[in-house]
Amino acid sequence: MVIDSFSNFASYKPRENDGSRSTNRLLMQVSFAFLKIMDLYNKHDFIIVMDCIDDVAVLNTSSELPNLTTYQLKTKDNGLGDFPIKALANDQVFLKIYDHIEQIEGTVKEIYLITNIPLKLKKKIAKEEYIKFNNLDTEMQEIIKENMSKSKLFKKHGLSEKFVYSIVNMSVTSHREIVESKFMQFLIDRKIDMHITATNATCVTVLDILTKKQAKEFSKKDSMPLLIEKKGFSKKDFDKLLSDTESLETIDYQDIKDKYFPEMNLFKELKYSEALANMKSKCIEYPKILEEDHEKVTKFIIDKISKVTDRKQLITLMKEELFLELTTELSEIEKEVFCMNKIEYFLKKGGK
Incomplete structure (x- = not known):
């Protein structure tokens, strides 16, 4: 089984997401996952895992050395304002994502913090589409490291190169339109001939599948293969859906x-x-x-x-x-x- 190729997973202990999460935030996570499916489609085989390892995780299953990328999403419904970095630290956001270093450091390729509004500290703003944590403003780094240092392994790994910050253009009113527009272009680019009714219905079906995967309950005692089966949606699954719908x-x-x-x-x-x-x-x-x-x-x-x-x-x-x-x-x-x-x-x- 492909999961057996991932080092560290044999002993991996999933941690349930016990934070406060609104319906809007969950829906934006689903839209983000669908966008990742389309972004990665031509790059490699993958399995998207919903709300288990992190809000969204991507297993690259085609690499000679299979790896994992995780995404923690912090969003505000209206997409306006900013996230004070101290508030995120007070909520233990940076310590929580350090769990990936603690448990699966040998498997994880990158660990993303995604927001839909900029990070802020005093007058300093971070709003890059891609920037490693250790390239953020020095004062921001200090706050992040202080929070992460509560981990027993922080002295060994420090502010790892694997941590990445990224801002996305998404709000509760726009995320669905963004997905629908990108899916339409996705089909055009790949010359997939599908009637507009089928296109819309297929988009809804993918979002529904991801939502059900997100909501699927699991036990901390579940093995990783079982977790992936419950919570995962693969490129192969997506291909099958497209092929059957096109037919x-x-x-x-x-x-x-x-x-x-x-x-x-x-x-x-x-x-x-x-x-x-x-x-x-x-x-x-x-x-x-x-x-x-x-x-x-x-x-x-x-x-x-x-x-x-x-x-x-x-x-x-x-x-x-x-x-x-x-x-x-x-x-x-x-x-x-x-x-x-x-x-x-x-x-x-x-x-x-």
């Missing part, structure tokens, strides 16, 4: 009429039109529930396509041999349209 755009109502029912009457047209819309909506709403169905139908097509003469014969076989194995989330006619869509996607991709 839903293969078939439209005219395809059903032209390729499967050329003699369809008006009442039947209405039923299949409704089924197509419902099928797409359910597949986007319940991606995990339907994941096995995507695989079952594709396998069935591969096994049977050389034994049939046309699309209608393949659909008939599916009704007889496959439909009972598919999820009850779809009605019989929705299963039929779902299978038609998978057939057309399989043919479009040249049997891949």
